[in-house]
Amino acid sequence: MSLSVVGLSHHVAPVELRERVTLDLAAAAELARGLGDAVCLSTCNRTELYLWDIAEERAAATLEAAAGEPLDGVLYRLHEDAAALHLFRVAAGLDSLVPGEGEILGQVRDAYEAVTPGPVLDRVFRQALGVGKRVRTETAIGESPASVSSAAAALAAQVFGDLRGRRVLLVGAGRIGELAASNLVSRGAEIAFVANRTEETAHDLTRRFGGAALRLDEIPTRLGEVDVVVSSTGSSDPVLRAVDVPSRRRTPLFFIDIAVPRDLDPAIGGLGGCFLYDIDDLEAVVAETLAGRRAEAERGEQLVAEEAERFHTWRASLDVVPAIASLRARAEEIRAAELAKVRVSDDERRTLESVTQQILNKLLHLPTVRMKEAAVTADGVAYADAVRHLFGLDDERRP
Amino acid sequence: MVEALFWPALVGYGEAAVAYASPRTSPAATWGVRVGWLAQTALLAAQAAHADGFPWSSWSGSLNLFVWLVVGAYLIWGCRPRFRLLGLAVMPLAAVLFVVARVGGGTHEGSGSAYGSLFLVLHVGFVLAAFAGFTLAAALAGLYLWQERRLKSRAPDILRLRLPPLASLERLTWRTVAVSVPLLTLGLAAGIVRLRRDHHGLDALEAVTLVTWLVYGGFLALRPAGRRAAYLALGGFALVIVVRLALSGSHFA
Numbered sequence: 001m002s003l004s005v006v007g008l009s010h011h012v013a014p015v016e017l018r019e020r021v022t023l024d025l026a027a028a029a030e031l032a033r034g035l036g037d038a039v040c041l042s043t044c045n046r047t048e049l050y051l052w053d054i055a056e057e058r059a060a061a062t063l064e065a066a067a068g069e070p071l072d073g074v075l076y077r078l079h080e081d082a083a084a085l086h087l088f089r090v091a092a093g094l095d096s097l098v099p100g101e102g103e104i105l106g107q108v109r110d111a112y113e114a115v116t117p118g119p120v121l122d123r124v125f126r127q128a129l130g131v132g133k134r135v136r137t138e139t140a141i142g143e144s145p146a147s148v149s150s151a152a153a154a155l156a157a158q159v160f161g162d163l164r165g166r167r168v169l170l171v172g173a174g175r176i177g178e179l180a181a182s183n184l185v186s187r188g189a190e191i192a193f194v195a196n197r198t199e200e201t202a203h204d205l206t207r208r209f210g211g212a213a214l215r216l217d218e219i220p221t222r223l224g225e226v227d228v229v230v231s232s233t234g235s236s237d238p239v240l241r242a243v244d245v246p247s248r249r250r251t252p253l254f255f256i257d258i259a260v261p262r263d264l265d266p267a268i269g270g271l272g273g274c275f276l277y278d279i280d281d282l283e284a285v286v287a288e289t290l291a292g293r294r295a296e297a298e299r300g301e302q303l304v305a306e307e308a309e310r311f312h313t314w315r316a317s318l319d320v321v322p323a324i325a326s327l328r329a330r331a332e333e334i335r336a337a338e339l340a341k342v343r344v345s346d347d348e349r350r351t352l353e354s355v356t357q358q359i360l361n362k363l364l365h366l367p368t369v370r371m372k373e374a375a376v377t378a379d380g381v382a383y384a385d386a387v388r389h390l391f392g393l394d395d396e397r398r399p
Numbered sequence: 400m401v402e403a404l405f406w407p408a409l410v411g412y413g414e415a416a417v418a419y420a421s422p423r424t425s426p427a428a429t430w431g432v433r434v435g436w437l438a439q440t441a442l443l444a445a446q447a448a449h450a451d452g453f454p455w456s457s458w459s460g461s462l463n464l465f466v467w468l469v470v471g472a473y474l475i476w477g478c479r480p481r482f483r484l485l486g487l488a489v490m491p492l493a494a495v496l497f498v499v500a501r502v503g504g505g506t507h508e509g510s511g512s513a514y515g516s517l518f519l520v521l522h523v524g525f526v527l528a529a530f531a532g533f534t535l536a537a538a539l540a541g542l543y544l545w546q547e548r549r550l551k552s553r554a555p556d557i558l559r560l561r562l563p564p565l566a567s568l569e570r571l572t573w574r575t576v577a578v579s580v581p582l583l584t585l586g587l588a589a590g591i592v593r594l595r596r597d598h599h600g601l602d603a604l605e606a607v608t609l610v611t612w613l614v615y616g617g618f619l620a621l622r623p624a625g626r627r628a629a630y631l632a633l634g635g636f637a638l639v640i641v642v643r644l645a646l647s648g649s650h651f652a
Contacts, residue, residue: 145558158564159566161563289559292559
């Protein structure tokens with residue numbers, strides 16, 4: 001009986017293949033139950049089957065059936081400690097496309113809770129959830145934004161702090177601009193105005209984000225009423241020049257220009273109280289934060305390795321614990337049987353009970369400790385077998 | 400016996416000054432600040448118990464008290480993970496000034512002053528508390544200017560080496576000055592009452608302290624924003640440095 005994982009991920013499989021084996025939570029749970037004691041983790045970046053005492057070929061065949069083609073050279077198979085280490089790295093976000101991304105921990109939890117795993121899978125998944133949490137709390141791996149749109153919102157927060165109540169002017173209908181606006185809104189900002197070259201698109205955006213529609217030529221008159229400007233038009237001419245920006249003395253004005261060619265006059269960044277970031281600036285910030293994430297990932301790897309060692313110790317103890325339990329049960333059985341043969345008073349029996357119990361404990365203490373020590377080495381199983389043989393113990397089944 | 404308390408306080412401040420350099424050791428720095436401040440509190444209490452009256456009327460004694468107030472203000476206002484770099488500005492300064500106070504004899508057992516204790520508590524206590532606040536405000540203003548410059552220059556590491564948001568720094572600077580100016584006003588009023596009673600004229604330190612009060616009073620009255628506010632807070636602090644370090648000899652002599 002062994003722990004194993006069979007699966008494919010973004011490291012080895014292109015998206016065209018991954019999307020064919022991606023399952024929703026219910027389908028993944030159903031697939032796992034069909035296999036036996038298994039957990040199926042399926043996200044857009046990976047589909048993995050964690051197995052206990054199940055032939056890998058069955059799991060591989062199941063995935064190949066879903067993919068509709070052989071998966072030779074794409075599927076990876078890991079066993080025991082390597083399988084546990086892999087799960088810990090996945091839960092901690094260390095195996096993700098963006099190191100430290102937080103969504104995967106919730107996906108691991110969902111996959112685990114969707115089925116009722118046996119003791120070993122239960123233990124390894126509970127530990128994995130703990131590892132994921134630990135890496136996030138003890139390192140700064142998840143603190144920095146990993147995309148241009150989230151970096152834009154994080155930069156606005158560096159100026160204003162809490163973004164609740166901050167008013168945003170969204171210019172244009174570019175996709176990254178919309179994502180940046182969504183990020184700002186998720187941090188509490190509100191879309192006050194939406195400006196676009198075509199009135200119809202502007203109204204369409206106001207229906208999605210709220211706020212009032214503006215024409216592009218109305219932008220300068222509204223700058224005094226907003227805190228953040230996000231611009232992402234497809235215009236080849238500047239949408240806003242520095243001379244059209246009113247001076248800001250008391251509250252700052254933060255400009256995010258995600259358009260190429262740029263919408264906003266670069267001279268705006270030189271105005272007092274104005275801060276301007278274009279797409280290159282944002283990408284440089286993201287690259288820097290990703291470098292920081294990678295540095296933190298090294299610390300995360302250390303934590304994961306510690307937890308993998310703990311799992312190894314626990315897993316190894318499973319080889320000897322049944323033998324220890326049998327040995328103690330046999331000794332207790334003999335002690336009780338021999339005591340039953342003795343005819344003594346109640347007081348004397350109590351004394352005998354106590355003395356023989358102490359003798360038993362002292363006699364078995366050292367073998368118990370030695371077997372537990374041997375369990376974490378390669379000799380663990382040999383020790384357990386030797387004890388069973390020497391004392392004629394029943395064959396115990398390990399979990 | 401009293402002076403033995405100097406060392407744990409210095410070790411605490413020194414440890415904090417070093418540990419604030421890295422985010423990983425920052426939590427240990429916070430404990431250094433707390434332990435150091437408690438040790439210095441014990442030192443001051445022991446000095447007060449041994450002296451017959453107010454024991455911090457010398458320049459070095461008042462420097463000892465000033466350090467305690469600065470660190471106390473920092474503990475109240477800025478001892479938070481996001482303000483790690485504020486600690487990196489305040490704690491080395493506190494450690495150095497604490498050593499200077501010791502070299503000048505300000506951490507010795509001390510003795511009472513010829514002046515009444517009530518007057519000294521009102522005058523020295525309030526003025527030093529205000530100066531501690533101005534010191535903290537200057538550190539916050541310095542951080543504001545640095546953060547603003549990084550944002551303006553679009554520094555790629557702006558989200559890696561995170562400072563508190565501009566708005567928070569500006570708000571905290573203003574609040575710190577707003578708390579400190581009334582304290583300085585009370586301290587100066589006590590001093591002026593004493594001067595009039597003794598028929599003394601203003602010395603250089605007193606004159607510069609009055610100018611300092613005018614600068615910070617102007618700060619509150621005009622309520623400047625952004626970079627102007629930061630420069631004004633730093634300008635006021637330059638006067639505090641002059642008062643504390645350059646002119647203190649004439650006043651305490």
